[in-house]
Structures are given as structure tokens and as C-alpha cells.
Amino acid sequence: MANRWGLPNLGFGVGLRTVHFTHVLEADPAVDWFEIVSENFLDTEGRPMWVLEQLAERFPVVLHGVGMSVGSTDPIDWDYIDRLGALADRVRAPWMGDHVCWTGVQGHNGHDLYPMPYTEESLTHLVGRVKAIQDRLGRPLVLENPSTYLEFSANEMAEAVFIRRMAEEADCALLLDVNNVYVTCRNHGLDANAYLDEMPLDRVVQIHLAGHTDRGTHCIDTHDDHVRDEVWALYARVQAESGGISTLLEWDDDIPEFAVLEAELDLARRHSEGS
């Protein structure tokens, strides 16, 4: 199943992290593409940009941000959006995106991916902002389902329904983080497969894989370990049903040698092939 924008299946990639800068430039990494955290490159012309520009000559580089705050009730930061668009052009990014969340309000940035209340009011608000940003950038946004640790009493619909409706009404693309699906469903006592049932796979242009921490009472999306078996199962289902979607491994804490990431990508390839 091709996505509705005809965006390519980039294969299997990893998130670019500073500790691997030298390795990825000097070695021949066994990855198909890289994803960057947009904000780490928006305001630098130093080594990070120097590395990124060299890498972008050899690999597709996708922008994935944590600072758009698309769900916030604060005014949209158009300077930030324009910088993002310029960076995407500079590295010829196939696509760019962020999360279905808000990160701050009333001028105060909490630098976290805070959950939206899943109400008609916030859906209308979010859809309007996604459309406005897409119009400015001239391309679809690719928005990711976040890991969430609480549910608002005001919620009027399930998260998966909210995200599906947002994607349909704003005509945006989705980044399906299957680890986040697992973490969120564990935290809220939901069925992860039922969550996936709601996802419009023709709008999913990228998948995230990562490890998480199970605290017993709840799970935290820590990105500090291998992908767990339960998450591999969700991933295999999505790849089988979709026919194959660009896959990206995130590892942000206790970051191992690059070879460990490459081995994890080999596992992803095998799960994609159904073996």
C-alpha cells in the first residue's frame, strides 16, 4: 500500500546522535537513511551542521522536531516554522514533522510532549493549526502519536480516534511510533491492536521503533534499550498490513556503539519480512 502522497519507503534508518558523528562520517554505516531532531540543527553553523551537510550528500535525512508545539494555544511561532522549512530545503529532506502534542503555553516552554485533551474543541484547534503550518511550508506535516502518561477527564474520544480524525481533517501524514502505541496503551489499559485498527495506514509515511522502561505501574518511553518483543509484534503487523513503511530506530539515552543500532535494524528487517 503506497501512502497517498507517494512519499518513498526509505528503508531502515536511525536517529542521528552526536556521539556517532565521527563514526557515520568515517565508516560506511549499514543504514538507509537518518532522522535528525530538528531543533539541534536550527541554530547552529558549527560542527553539527558541518556533519549534517556531509551526511545529507550520502543519505536521505528526515526532520523530526520536538518544538513545534502544534497543539498549544499560544500563537504559532512562524519564525520557527520558517527556519524549519529552510533547514528541510537545505538538506533536501523528504519530509518533516513533529508530535501530536503541545510543549508550552503562555510563553513558557516545558520542553516535554504534553498530551492533548481529546475533545472536539482541541481537535478543531489542532486541525486549524496543522493546516496553517502545512500551507506555510507547502508540504504535508508528518505528525507522531506521543507516549502519554495521563488522560484528561475532559476526553471525549480515544487517542487513536483523535489522531485519525486529525489526519483526515487536516489532510496530514502520520508517523506511527509503535513503541508509543504500546506505552500509551499500557498506561491507559487499552488494547494496542485496537489502537492500530484506527490508524489510516495510507497516511502513515514513517514508523518509529524504540525501547521503553516498564516500571510495573506504568511504562516510560525512555529510548534507552532494545525494542521489546511486544513492540516488535505490533511493528510486524503494521509492516505486513501496509506492505512496508520507512522505519526509524530511536536510541537517546545510554546510547550504544553504532553496531548495536545496526544489529537492531537487522531485526527490524527480519520482522518486516515476517521471519
Next chain:
Amino acid sequence: MSDSLEDLQAWMLRAVSHPDGLAAGVFDAGGLEGRVRGSRKLDPAERLHVYAYMYFARLRDVMKREYPTVAAVLGDDGFDDAVRGYLAACPSRHYSLNRLSDRFPDWLADSGVSQAPFLVDVARVERAMEEVVDHPVEDRIDGEALAAIPPSKWGELHLDVTGTLRPMVLDYRVGQAMTAVQKEQEPTVPGPRTTWLTVFRGGFTVWRQQVPKERFDVLAGLAAGRSLGDAVFEVASADGVDAAALMGNLGAWFEEWTRDRMFVGFRLG
């Protein structure tokens, strides 16, 4: 409870970011009742606490990476207290975490934390070392062309100093404590003593150098656009300067500056 979207967002951020912790934040924001659902294993406050914990832990970790010596001198509890005070006074208003602690050195100066005068100097240097990382990549000076300039013309030479140079006059010698922390040793706090220090980036290497006043002044003169002759003459003719010693040191200083890529261009006249 039927908050508007803005009210609900403002409530949550106020609750999770309170410097005195979640309970104080929830009280200050207007209570928890009717806003958050519990799960089978966590009550509403415990679920909200996940975000409150992450708010502080994430920002504290960022600041600890940027100010390792300040953190080491204050110790874990002292640094945590300082970060809480700073975040309350200067909450982040920028999308980038790189800008989170811009105002930390100034805040420290008025904070009343122990060892504040020393820590302000340390924080200024640690902040400068962060800032220069993002400066644009600069050209290398043409060494062959520079070497071809006859000694008779050196006085007219204008050297372009790297835009990453941050010259600082400090009240304390910060180098020993910073080096100790780099080596994972216990830092000691020295007594006050005026110190001249330069932070700059040569290539991708960030340098921190404590230097003699005369060397600092010659470099500052060059950075201000003076010719080499004028910069050296100005320093050599200042009260108390041993001009002969200064001239004797110039060669070694230039060797180090060139090696460390302090200069990015030059012109004559």
C-alpha cells in the same frame, strides 16, 4: 470541571513546573479534582507526577551538561536547588534547549548561593564554551602567504581573529577547578585573583586558555582591528610592562595562536 483548552494547558504546565514540587504546583494551579483520570495502578496525582518529574529532570540534566563545574562545586542538592531557583526566575521561552540557560550566569550573580562570586566566573566560561560550538565554520588562514610576508611589513599586518574569541577578565582563576572536573576529580575553590582568559574555537576544538595580561591585551587589540604594530606598541608602552620581555614572548604566542587557529585571515596596510 470544564476548562477551556488554554486553561487546561496553563493549569497542567503550572502544576508540573512548580519549583516547590507537584503538590505545591497543583495547589497553586487550582487543584486536581475533575481534571485527570486515574488508571488501574496510578491515581491522578501519580500520573501527573510523571510529567512533573520529567520537567525538572530533563532541564536539570541539560544544565548539568552545560555547567559541569558549577554543578560539581555546588554538589547534587545544591545544584538542584540552584536549577529550581533559576527555572522559577527564568522559565524557558525558546524552542531550543540550547537557550535554556542563557541567563544562568547573571542569575547566579544575584542568587546568594554559596561561592557565588567564583561560580559566576565559572558559569560565564562554561556558557562561552557552549556558545562558540555553534559559530559558523571559518576559513583557515593561508599559512604560506602569511609566512611570505617580510619582517619589515609585520607592523602593518592586520590579522582577522576568529569570531569565536571570547576574551574574559575574571576575578578568579577558574581553570584548575574546571580541569579537575574534566578529570572527574574534586574541584577546589581558589581565593580571588584577577585572571585573563580566552575562550575560542579552532576548527572544531574549543579552547580555554588562561593567559598573561600582556598576551591578552595584544590579542584584544588585534581583535579590535589594530595592526600588529599598533597592538604591540600599545601594550609595550603601558605602565609596568617589560617591553623587552613582551617582544621576546611574541614569537611563541604567535606560534601557539597559529597552531590553535586563532587567526582566520589577514591583510596588509
